Amino acid sequence: MVSFRFDPVTLPASTLALRDEVRAFLAEELAAGRFTPHRNSWGTFDAEFSRRCGERGFIGMRWPQRYGGREASALDRHVVIEEMLAAGAPVGAHWIADRQSGNNILANGSEAARASILPRIAAGECYFAIGMSEPDSGSDLASVGMRATRTDGGWRLNGTKIWTSVAHRAHYLIALARTAPPGDDRRAGLTQFIVAIDAANGVTTRPIHNLYGAHEFNEVLFEDTFVPDDMIVGEIGAGWQMVTGELAFERSGPDRILSTFQLLRQLVARLAETADARSNVAVGRLVAHLVTLRQMSWSVAGMLERGASPELEASVVKDVGTAFEQEIPEIARLLVPEQASLTRGDLYGEALAQSVLSAPCFTIRGGTREILRGIIARGLGLR
Ligand SMILES: Cc1cc2nc3c(=O)[nH]c(=O)nc-3n(C[C@H](O)[C@H](O)[C@H](O)COP(=O)(O)OP(=O)(O)OC[C@H]3O[C@@H](n4cnc5c(N)ncnc54)[C@H](O)[C@@H]3O)c2cc1C
Structure with missing residues (x-):
């Protein structure tokens, strides 16, 4: 095993x-x-x-x-x-x-x-955006429907990407598109392209507002968008390997542990004068988890430094790390009897409100919890 x-x-x-x-x-x-x-x-x-x-x-x-x-x-x-x-x-x-x-x-x-x-x-x-997900293709990325067809000096892209973070402000995105019809192996025939986000080249971004009303991600439409040959990433048809390699970078970092860290800081400050045994235990437990997760994330950085491919370990860090990020607002709500508010103007109330409203996305973005657990199970030889 x-x-x-x-x-x-x-x-x-x-x-x-x-x-x-x-x-x-x-x-x-x-x-x-x-x-x-x-x-x-x-x-x-x-x-x-x-x-x-x-x-x-x-x-x-x-x-x-x-x-x-x-x-x-x-x-x-x-x-x-x-x-x-x-x-x-x-x-x-x-x-x-x-x-x-x-x-x-x-x-x-x-x-x-x-x-x-x-x-x-x-x-x-x-700045860059990630053009992987589509309206009918998220976890099952091999099913992407964006088409790339050969033309003089490059390729023409047609299709739609969705949930594309910062596409409205980025200069480029890397789009995963199908350059050959799916055969027996659906992961073959996919290619990554560096696409300039330029309305004059058929790229339109439409805002999608998230739970706290912010415009952070988008729907991006491509209509006969030209991509020159020198903006292909890797070999034609090798997009799947590129995407999976990229996801290891996306999953292992401290960004998968620290999304609600500002709330933890505010919580500790808020409890400074009223702390009791119960809150000390709860906060101590959170801090102990943070220290452990941090060491795991550092360990993955050490593996990257040695040239290893820590996809399995990166998936574990993301799965456990995002569960931890989600736990902080839950514990905070139990310890401090205060309403969350994005508009009241106090740091604790704002940090709590934003953490509560953004927490559901932690276990979706960058690969859902269920998908990560599948990777972990396969990596351990369990299925
Ligand atoms: C805040 C945020 C930012 C994002 N930014 C980007 C971005 O910049 N670029 C980009 O390309 N995408 C981005 N995404 C999209 C994200 O990667 C997808 O939402 C995610 O991969 C899930 O795909 P889906 O939404 O199509 O859900 P689906 O794949 O339809 O999944 C729906 C549910 O079914 C479960 N499920 C699916 N397949 C399986 C399976 N085989 N076994 C068990 N359960 C399964 C999932 O876990 C999930 O709970 C972002 C998402 C969020 C929330």
């Missing part, structure tokens, strides 16, 4: 020094009033903040210097994103490009795509 393990990671002195550097940057930003801690850190879009992160070398950190990176380790990158999320920094503009699209282009894109796009991502000036 296959098993998984989460070996502890020892951080080198250079990574600890980098943590101090990020903390100093964030303290400077806060002191200058350039951001206020956001409840929804990686859902908060702030182009200027991303540009300043780019200037400091905090985006595309692992990439070669010729593409704007600093050839840093996976542990270095992990410490930077962990600090950003813990501080509630508005990292949403560059988040997807830094976390997965840029890595995908570096590993599988053409030289033209790497040279023209990666330096702009690293500068915090180029």
Whole structure:
């Protein structure tokens, strides 16, 4: 039977020094009033903040210097994103490009795509969206209906993507489309394309508002959208392997643990004077879970650093991590007898309201709980 393990990671002195550097940057930003801690850190879009992160070398950190990176380790990158999320920094503009699209282009894109796009991502000036889900295709991604047909010098895309986060603000998305009809293996015949989000090229974004009324994701329509050959990611027909590789980056990070961390901070502050044995136990339990999850997430970063493919471990972190994120508002509601409110103006009430309203999506975005558990079961040889 296959098993998984989460070996502890020892951080080198250079990574600890980098943590101090990020903390100093964030303290400077806060002191200058350039951001206020956001409840929804990686859902908060702030182009200027991303540009300043780019200037400091905090985006595309692992990439070669010729593409704007600093050839840093996976542990270095992990410490930077962990600090950003813990501080509630508005990292949403560059988040997807830094976390997965840029890595995908570096590993599988053409030289033209790497040279023209990666330096702009690293500068915090180029944003990406993920074009996987469709109205009739989410968990079962092999069923995508978007068609790509050959034309002179490239491909024409037709179809619809849905739930596409930040597409209304991104410069590009990476779309998964069918370049050959499904045969016996439905996972064959799929290809990924880098598509400029440009109305003049047949791409239309339509807003979808979420439970707390924010416009964070979209429906995106493609009508004869032209994609040149050098914007294909990987081999024609190899899109499935690309997508699954990309999802390992999407699932393992501290963004799957810290979505409601700002509420936990507010809860601890709120209980400072009224804490009793019951609340101490409840908060202590949450903090103990956080510490354990954090070590698991660090362990996955260590595996990425060693060049391993920790899809199984990443799925475990996302499954347990998102359950933890959902638990924080539930515990908070039991401990503090206060109404949640997005508009009352107090930090605790707002953090609670947004956490309650966004919590259902934690176990859907990036792969649902049921799908992750299927991956884990298969990885352990259980089915
Ligand atoms: C906040 C948010 C942001 C998102 N951002 C993006 C984005 O930027 N880009 C993008 O492409 N997508 C995005 N998504 C879409 C997300 O990836 C899909 O919603 C998700 O993959 C589920 O697909 P679905 O909605 O079609 O549900 P379905 O696949 O229809 O699933 C419905 C239910 O059936 C269950 N189910 C399905 N198949 C199985 C099975 N084989 N075994 C057991 N249970 C099963 C699921 O677990 C789920 O509970 C986002 C979603 C959310 C909530």
